[in-house]
Amino acid sequence: MEMKKVVIKISGKFISPLDEPLVKEYAKIIDELYERGYNMAVVVGGGSTARKYIEHAPESKSLKDFIGIEAARLNALLLSLHVKNAIKKVPKSVNEVLELMSSGKVVIAGGMQPGQSTNAVSLVLAELMNADMVVNATTVDAIYTEPPNSPGAKKLSKVSYDEVKRILESSGWKQEPGRYELFDALSLEIAKRSNIPIAVVYGGDPSNVRRAIVEGICGTLVTS
Numbered sequence: 001m002e003m004k005k006v007v008i009k010i011s012g013k014f015i016s017p018l019d020e021p022l023v024k025e026y027a028k029i030i031d032e033l034y035e036r037g038y039n040m041a042v043v044v045g046g047g048s049t050a051r052k053y054i055e056h057a058p059e060s061k062s063l064k065d066f067i068g069i070e071a072a073r074l075n076a077l078l079l080s081l082h083v084k085n086a087i088k089k090v091p092k093s094v095n096e097v098l099e100l101m102s103s104g105k106v107v108i109a110g111g112m113q114p115g116q117s118t119n120a121v122s123l124v125l126a127e128l129m130n131a132d133m134v135v136n137a138t139t140v141d142a143i144y145t146e147p148p149n150s151p152g153a154k155k156l157s158k159v160s161y162d163e164v165k166r167i168l169e170s171s172g173w174k175q176e177p178g179r180y181e182l183f184d185a186l187s188l189e190i191a192k193r194s195n196i197p198i199a200v201v202y203g204g205d206p207s208n209v210r211r212a213i214v215e216g217i218c219g220t221l222v223t224s
Contacts, residue, residue, distance in 0.1 A: 005039045005131040006213055009122035011138045012047025014203050015075040025206045027082035033213060034085040034106055041097060041129065042086075042108040043122040044079055046071035065114035072110030072118050080108040097125060119183050123190040123198075134196055135212045137203030138182055142219030147171050158221045161192040191222065198222040 008030070014022055033040060050071035054064045073090045080086040086106040091097045093112060100107045112121050119136070126134045143164060144153040159167075165188050182200075191198055199218035201208035212218040 004037060005129050006033075007122050007126040007129065007131050007134045008040060008042045008209055009119060009134060009136045009138075010042065010044050010079075011203050012045030012050060012072060012075050012118070013139055014047070014137070015044055015079060016047030016049040016071070018078075022204075022206065023079055024082055026079060026209075027084075029206050029210050030083050030106060031085050033210065036214075038213065039101075039129070040106050041101065041122075041125045041131075042076075042079070042106060043118050043125065044072055044076040044108065044110055045118045046111065047075060049074065062114040065111075065116075069111030069113070074110070076108045076110040080106075083108065094124060094128065098128060101129070117184040117187060119187040120190065123187045123196060126196050127190055127194045131196065133213070134191070134198045135209050135218070136182075136198055136200050137206070137209050138200060139203065140182070140200070140219075141202035143167065143182075143200055143222070156220050158223065160224060161188050161222060164188060164222055192224070195224050 010026065030040065030042060046068045050068040053067045053071060057064045057067050076090045080088055080090065083106055086108050087100050087103060089100065091100055091107060091109050097107055097109055109121060109125070111118055122134050140148055142155045143159055144155055145167065146153040164183060165185070168183065190196070198221070199212040200220040200222065201212050201218050
């Protein structure tokens with residue numbers, strides 16, 4: 001049976017710095033999936049805007065997180081304005097997401113609270129929606145046994161939540177404001193406890209998101 005509830009997580013690096021053709025292509029695919037009957041929430045990261053502003057923020061990590069949250073919300077608003085079936089309002093809490101989703105339209109969110117990456121936001125929403133899958137459109141095409149540019153790196157078509165955590169920890173996992181790489185610990189914990197499959201795809205080609213959802217084709221499937 002074809003899945004119907006999906007959360008799409010888009011790296012902010014594909015929105016900021018601004019790439020209008022890519023934004024429009026994402027909007028087109030989101031509308032296409034909506035019209036095919038998918039119930040969707042979309043979460044967008046902060047991208048270069050977040051990183052640039054965080055560099056000039058006070059040392060408080062919570063304050064840096066707030067900057068990342070606002071940058072992600074700005075990116076989410078931009079994308080929502082291009083998606084004809086999206087609500088033109090960016091939610092600031094999980095409760096607000098659920099309220100907006102009752103409209104039947106696509107909800108596009110950014111960050112929510114300090115200490116929580118947009119990857120974690122996507123998994124929280126997936127858990128609450130009882131989503132069939134999260135599609136993580138990121139800057140790599142898959143998860144590898146080592147950093148992708150390492151000579152011995154091997155691409156993994158399927159991997160467990162625990163193994164992803166081990167791989168990331170061994171590669172110098174950074175969990176700092178604006179630099180939550182691929183997954184943070186919280187997002188993996190949520191995915192594991194609710195057994196939410198995560199399809200990792202290269203987000204520079206938005207059609208990869210469609211393929212993951214409609215055809216089940218992705219770079220890596222993270223599951224139990």
